[in-house]
Amino acid sequence: MKPIRLLAAAAALALLAACATTPPDPAMLDNARNAISQAEAANAEEYAPIELRYAHERLQQASQALENERPDDARRLAEQAEIEAQLALARTRAALARAELQRKQEELEQVRADLVEVFGEGVVQP
Incomplete structure (x- = not known):
């Protein structure tokens, strides 16, 4: 009786270990891409460029982890790649917004200068 129980316990443990690793989501690499x-x-x-490079590196590592049947590592690395890419996008948008703000401030200064030229010094408040 004991060998049967031991065998059943070992089988249950093996089944539990197999279930502990979540199968990879096929979309996880797609989301990062x-x-x-x-x-x-x-x-x-x-x-x-640094954040974008990190995103590419993490995506490559995730792909390798998936090929090496390490789905948990692949998932974590794919999530990191996606987050790095989102950070790169946010920083890019912030830089573009700063550049646009600078252009608008320069335009405003030009309008002020034009108004001073036409109407005199006391017309425009800085």
Whole structure:
């Protein structure tokens, strides 16, 4: 009787261990790839090259982990790749917004200068 119980316990433990690893989600790499594509489309190579490089590296590592049947590592690395790409996109958008703000401030200064030229010094408050 004891060998049967031991065998049943071992089988249950093996089954439990097999269930403990969640199967990989096929979309996890796609989500990271899409986030990287969005960052690249926004010109992140220029404004957030480090974050974009990290995203590419994590995606490559996730792909390798998936090939090596390490789904938990693959999932974690794919999530990191997606987050790095989102950070690259956010930093790119922030840099573009700062550049636009600078352009608008320069335009405003030009309008002020034009008004002073036309109406005199006391017309425009800085």
